[in-house]
Amino acid sequence: MALKNAFDLPNLDNLLKHHGIDSEKVVIVSIIGKSSLNTSGLKIKSIGRLFPLNERPNKTCIKGSYDEKHQIVYLHLFSLLDADVLVESMGGFDDDNEVPEDFDFLSMYDEIKDTFSRHLLFLFYVSHIIILSHPGSTFDTSYIQYFKALDLLSKKLFDKICNSLKSLDKLNSDWVANGRPCTPRMLFYFERSNTKNKNLIKKLEHNMEDKIYHILKKTRIITTTGCSLFAIPLNDEFVYVDESAPKDELTEAVRGLLQDCQPGVSTQVQAPFSTEPSSEKDFVKFLLVHVQQAKNKGFNDTASSSRHQHAPAHFELPILGHWIAASQCLYSLIIEEETPITSLHTDTRFSEQRCLKVLPLAVAKYQEGLPPHYAKAEHEARLAVALNLFRTQARGPKYAQYELQLEVECQAHWENGRQQCEAASMTGNPCKLPKHAPDQEHISGIIYKSACDCGRKIGNRDDPYTVMQANYQFYQQMATKECHCSKLERIEFPIFEPSIEEFKAATIQETEEAISVLTDKSAQLSLEVDKGLVRQPSTTEYLPGMLTLNSPPGLLPVFPSWSLTCLGASSIYSHNLGLSDSYHPGFLSSTNYLLPWDVAVGSKSQKAWPAIGKYTNRGRRGRSTSTSLPQTVKVFIGVEYECSSGHRFMLSAPDRMLKAAPGSIVKETGHKIAESDVPLYFLCTCRPGKMAQLMRLHVVTPKASVYCTLNPKVQPGAGAPIFISTSDGPIKLTQSSYWVMRLPFAYVADKEHFKQNLTGKLLQGTFGVVEAE
Numbered sequence: 133m134a135l136k137n138a139f140d141l142p143n144l145d146n147l148l149k150h151h152g153i154d155s156e157k158v159v160i161v162s163i164i165g166k167s168s169l170n171t172s173g174l175k176i177k178s179i180g181r182l183f184p185l186n187e188r189p190n191k192t193c194i195k196g197s198y199d200e201k202h203q204i205v206y207l208h209l210f211s212l213l214d215a216d217v218l219v220e221s222m223g224g225f226d227d228d229n230e231v232p233e234d235f236d237f238l239s240m241y242d243e244i245k246d247t248f249s250r251h252l253l254f255l256f257y258v259s260h261i262i263i264l265s266h267p268g269s270t271f272d273t274s275y276i277q278y279f280k281a282l283d284l285l286s287k288k289l290f291d292k293i294c295n296s297l298k299s300l301d302k303l304n305s306d307w308v309a310n311g312r313p314c315t316p317r318m319l320f321y322f323e324r325s326n327t328k329n330k331n332l333i334k335k336l337e338h339n340m341e342d343k344i345y346h347i348l349k350k351t352r353i354i355t356t357t358g359c360s361l362f363a364i365p366l367n368d369e370f371v372y373v374d375e376s377a378p379k380d381e382l383t384e385a386v387r388g389l390l391q392d393c394q395p396g397v398s399t400q401v402q403a404p405f406s407t408e409p410s411s412e413k414d415f416v417k418f419l420l421v422h423v424q425q426a427k428n429k430g431f432n433d434t435a436s437s438s439r440h441q442h443a444p445a446h447f448e449l450p451i452l453g454h455w456i457a458a459s460q461c462l463y464s465l466i467i468e469e470e471t472p473i474t475s476l477h478t479d480t481r482f483s484e485q486r487c488l489k490v491l492p493l494a495v496a497k498y499q500e501g502l503p504p505h506y507a508k509a510e511h512e513a514r515l516a517v518a519l520n521l522f523r524t525q526a527r528g529p530k531y532a533q534y535e536l537q538l539e540v541e542c543q544a545h546w547e548n549g550r551q552q553c554e555a556a557s558m559t560g561n562p563c564k565l566p567k568h569a570p571d572q573e574h575i576s577g578i579i580y581k582s583a584c585d586c587g588r589k590i591g592n593r594d595d596p597y598t599v600m601q602a603n604y605q606f607y608q609q610m611a612t613k614e615c616h617c618s619k620l621e622r623i624e625f626p627i628f629e630p631s632i633e634e635f636k637a638a639t640i641q642e643t644e645e646a647i648s649v650l651t652d653k654s655a656q657l658s659l660e661v662d663k664g665l666v667r668q669p670s671t672t673e674y675l676p677g678m679l680t681l682n683s684p685p686g687l688l689p690v691f692p693s694w695s696l697t698c699l700g701a702s703s704i705y706s707h708n709l710g711l712s713d714s715y716h717p718g719f720l721s722s723t724n725y726l727l728p729w730d731v732a733v734g735s736k737s738q739k740a741w742p743a744i745g746k747y748t749n750r751g752r753r754g755r756s757t758s759t760s761l762p763q764t765v766k767v768f769i770g771v772e773y774e775c776s777s778g779h780r781f782m783l784s785a786p787d788r789m790l791k792a793a794p795g796s797i798v799k800e801t802g803h804k805i806a807e808s809d810v811p812l813y814f815l816c817t818c819r820p821g822k823m824a825q826l827m828r829l830h831v832v833t834p835k836a837s838v839y840c841t842l843n844p845k846v847q848p849g850a851g852a853p854i855f856i857s858t859s860d861g862p863i864k865l866t867q868s869s870y871w872v873m874r875l876p877f878a879y880v881a882d883k884e885h886f887k888q889n890l891t892g893k894l895l896q897g898t899f900g901v902v903e904a905e
Contacts, residue, residue, distance in 0.1 A: 137198040138183065141207070142463040144456050147198060153456070157449040158198075159426050161419070162207040162255040162316075165265035166214060166272070168323075173214035175265035176321055178415050183208050190220040192247045194255070198452075204423060205455070207259065209251055212244045238479045238529040245278075245476045253282045254466045256361055257293065257312045258459050260426050260449075263419070265321045269336070269373060271344050279353045281475040283361050289466065296461050302454045306446045313455075314447040317422060317431050318362045320344060321415065322373045333373050340371045363433035368425070372418050483528020491534055491541075494522040498542045505566040507552040515542050557595045558602050558878045559776075560887060573597075581778025583718060584610035585695040585874045586617040587828055590718050590778045599677070599885075602878040603693035621698040625858055628674035628688040677881045680853040681845075693876040694857040696842070702832045702868045705768060708797060718774075720817065722792045723781035726768040726830055729802030731901040733838050734763045765838050769802045769899050770830035775816040775823065782830075786810050789817070806899045812848060812892030826894055829873040831865060839864040841900040842871075848879040849889035855879055862900055 139146045147153065167175050172188050183195050189210040197206045212218045255262060266272055293311040297303055307313055320340070325333055345364060348354045354363055364370050425431070430447030450458070474481065498518035503510075522538055553563035555574045563574040576595040583590045585607050591614050596602035611618035675687040705711070710725040770782045784790040784800040786808045792798045816824040833840040841862035846855045855876070857863070865871045879886045886892075 137200065139196045139198075141194040141196060142460055144196075144460065147205075147452065147456055150198070150200075150452065152200075153453040154451060156203055156452045157427075158203050158205050158452050158455060159261070159423050159449065160205045160207065160259040160313075160455065161261045161263065161423065162209065162259040163263045163265060164209045164252060164255060165263075165321075166267060167216070167265070168267040169215040169219070171214075171216060173210045173217045175208070175214075175323075176263065176415060179206065179419075188220045189217050190223070191217070192244075192251055194251060202420070202423065205452075207255060209248075209255060211248045211251065213248060236529045236532075238483075242472070242477045242480050242529075246473050249278055249282055249285070249473050249476060250467045250469070252278065253285060253289075254462055256282065256286070256316055257462055257466070258455065259316045260314055260431070261319060261419075261422055262316045262362060263319045263321050265323065267323045269322045269325045271320070271340065271347070273347065276347070276351050276353065277476060277478070279348075279361055280351070281473050283353070284475060285473060286361060292465060293462065296465050297458060300454075300457050300461060302457055303450075304448055307448055307450070307458075310446045313450050314431060315360055315433065315445050316362045317426075317433055318364050318370065319419070319422065320371045322371070325373045325375065328375055330375070333375060337369065337371045337373050340373070341369070344371065363431070365422075365431070365433050368422065369418070372415055374415065480529055483526075483530040484534075486528065487522075487526045487530050487534035490522055490525040491538055493525075494518040494538050495541055495545075497521050499545065502550070505550045505552045506546075507554050507562055510552075511542070511546045515539065518542060555597070557597050558599070558885065559595055561595050563597075580776045581718075582606065582877070583774060583778070583780065583827070584615040584617055586615060586620060586697045586699055586872050587772070587780075587874075588617065588699075588715050588717075589615035596878065599693070599878055599880040600691055603678075603876045604691040606877075607695060607874065617697055620700075623696040623863060625692040625694055625696075626688055626860075627692055628690045630674075676883055678855055678876065678879065679857070679859065680855050680881050682853050682881075683859070685859075694844075695874040696857075696863065697872050697874070698866070699870040699872060702834070702870055705832050705870055707768065710792065710798075716780075718778045718780040720779055720781045722794065723790045725782060725790060725792050725798045726770040726832060727782075727784065727790075727798065727800055727802030727805060729767045729769050729806055729899070730764055731767060732762045732764045733901055733903045763836065763838070763903075765834045765836045765901060767802070767834060767840055767899070767901060768830070768832035769806060770828075771805055771810050771826060771894070772828040772830060773814050773816070773824035774827040775818060775825075777816075777818055777822070779816055779818045779824065781816070781824070783810065783814065789814070802899075807896055809896050810894040810898075811890075812846060812894060813888060813890055823888060825877075825888075827875055827877070829875070829898065831871045831873075831899065833865050833867050833869050833871065835868040837904040838867070839902050839904055840871075841865065841902060842873055842898060843900065844873065844875065844898045845895040846875065846879065846892070847895060848886040848892040850891045852879075852886050852889075852892075853881050854895070855881070864902075867904075 137146060137150075150156075163175050163179065165175055167173050174183065183197055183206070189195075192209075192211040195208050195210065197208075198204075199206065210217050212221055264275070290311055294308055297308045297311065322340070325336060327333065327336075345354075348364065354360050426447075427449065430449075432445055432447070495518065498514045502514075518538060519535065522535060526534060549566070551567040553565045553567050553574060555563040555570075557563070557574065557576045557578075559578075561576040561578050564577040565572075565575055574597040576597075578595040579592050580595065581590055582593050589610060591606075591610050593606045594601075596606070608618075673687065675683055675689045678689055678693050704715075705726065707726070707728065711719060713719070713724070716724060772780055772782055774780050782790040783805065784798075785804040790798070790800070810826065812826050813823045814826070816822045829842060829844065831840050831842065841864055842857075843862035844857055847853075848855070857873075
């Protein structure tokens with residue numbers, strides 16, 4: 133047969149050029165089914181040569197060929213159910229190309245079944261004979277699902293099909309009314325058998341016919357009415373089992389060469405090259421019996437054998453031109469329609485039903501025992517529990533879709549007025565209130581215990597959210613309402629005092645840049661003028677945050693973060709008794725003592741005495757040339773730590789908590805504390821891992837004519853700026869007094885908050901003693 137009669141649907145240009153297009157009546161034979169590997173998707177080898185293939189198809193398509201001699205149009209369905217077509221289609225998923233992450237085989241298989249079914253339904257509407265080919269010798273019952281789905285789809289599209297055919301004026305009215313030229317006859321072709329015995333094969337064919345008829349009848353695929361999807365002949369054979377199994381050409385060639393090389397073996401010549409007749413069993417002959425019956429009297433396979441006879445079903449041999457027009461019309465209606473056939477999506481429908489059943493359970497699990505509002509961490513923890521429940525019970529290709537829906541629903545439930553504010557406090561605790569505007573007050577719900585400025589009263593304090601709440605407001609309330617230590621003698625620290633109603637925070641970066649561009653000429657200005665400019669405080673701009681060594685000159689904070697209070701005369705402290713619990717509550721046992729610090733002062737006396745180890749010109753050790761002796765004074769100092777539970781204690785050394793035996797005098801001295809860096813945070817013994825913060829410096833000054841000084845410099849972390857209480861240098865304390873300096877609760881410089889860090893420290897040089905002038 134010439135290649136000019138081959139075509140690919142829906143392109144029928146080759147047939148339109150045929151000279152008998154308006155006169156020849158044709159029989160339409162369609163081949164469907166599955167094929168094994170290495171067959172290029174061709175089925176029924178005796179007919180497959182009618183479909184020339186330049187290359188293997190890689191998608192579902194229908195190729196055709198017109199047999200002019202017998203006036204038969206052959207249609208061959210290639211689909212992804214053919215092994216070679218599937219391999220060709222999946223050629224992109226080789227070793228060089230990774231499979232996409234969102235690749236879902238079951239969803240792709242649903243698309244394959246949809247496409248295959250639509251092509252199948254098209255063939256049922258344009259064919260007289262349909263051959264179902266299968267590579268084995270057993271009936272594939274998976275086709276039952278296809279047939280049932282197509283039966284439903286056919287009824288759904290029936291009116292559209294009839295209306296579309298009605299628009300073609302060429303067609304017979306009966307054809308238009310039935311939607312097709314006839315109810316197609318189904319034949320079954322099996323490519324291989326387990327035996328070559330002809331009698332056994334014939335018996336197998338009869339048994340297969342009985343079983344197929346019984347299955348199709350029980351599943352109501354075939355009925356006695358003309359509305360069945362297809363029919364099978366009542367009195368003719370419709371099952372054909374091929375005697376010769378398909379052979380691998382390369383294997384057979386090698387086997388033949390091996391046989392030819394053996395001595396005494398002659399080459400056998402087989403048909404069609406031999407003069408001997410070929411086998412009597414031939415599928416083409418089997419097929420032509422049905423084709424001839426179609427040409428002579430048509431099919432009436434839906435006739436009932438019962439007493440109730442139905443009218444003969446419509447059968448028509450269409451003119452080639454009419455069939456071409458009808459085929460092109462139905463192709464666009466049936467195949468190009470992309471509505472999914474849900475009845476075929478068994479796995480997908482099961483997955484969807486399962487997910488829909490589990491989804492409400494997972495959402496209910498998420499909402500179980502929910503508070504009115506909750507934090508993101510609580511949301512994520514509950515979502516993880518809900519997802520775990522969903523994961524254990526949901527299955528199939530719809531899992532990812534409904535898992536995302538679960539996340540979206542839980543997220544929406546949380547965001548629907550149930551979000552917690554979660555703004556972090558100065559200590560890192562989230563706000564417990566519902567989400568609100570940033571300018572509204574935050575509350576974490578956590579209560580700390582802290583002592584007042586002087587340390588004589590302990591009160592409850594809310595978790596602070598601003599540096600003013602942390603370092604000023606709480607202590608002001610305690611000083612005025614609880615302890616009344618505001619009435620005690622104090623040394624006030626300089627703060628910003630505005631001269632106008634509109635004032636603002638200074639921009640530190642710009643100020644520092646302005647300072648850094650000073651030239652050498654500006655350095656030559658008068659020292660008095662420079663000092664006057666530096667010390668002149670700004671009355672229009674204040675320092676954001678707290679005072680540090682890097683703070684621009686002239687800028688002051690709006691409130692003091694430090695306090696320095698005099699508790700009274702030095703006699704109120706007894707070194708034998710330590711700090712009494714009634715006046716200084718909260719101290720851990722045996723830690724409420726100050727450390728004695730003996731300091732030698734007197735600069736004149738020191739100059740009169742030579743350095744240790746030096747000798748006079750006479751070779752003798754030096755002797756004082758002055759009558760005055762060095763003055764040694766005793767100062768009591770202490771570094772007090774306080775944890776969030778209100779527990780307080782002193783250190784005896786930078787790495788050791790003070791522990792004094794009851795009723796005895798503290799043996800440790802304050803030299804290590806005075807001459808070393810002291811940690812800003814130290815472990816409290818009240819609970820494992822509980823940190824206490826350095827909060828107070830205690831100084832009991834002597835009666836001697838000396839001044840004790842305090843010059844604290846705190847570095848809250850490695851690389852952090854150094855915080856100071858004042859830029860005026862060391863603070864002189866009055867003689868014979870008990871002074872307590874309260875340190876900041878939080879350290880903030882230019883809106884940067886330095887959180888708890890174990891590298892934080894109080895730098896050495898805090899305590900000092902100078903001789904009174």
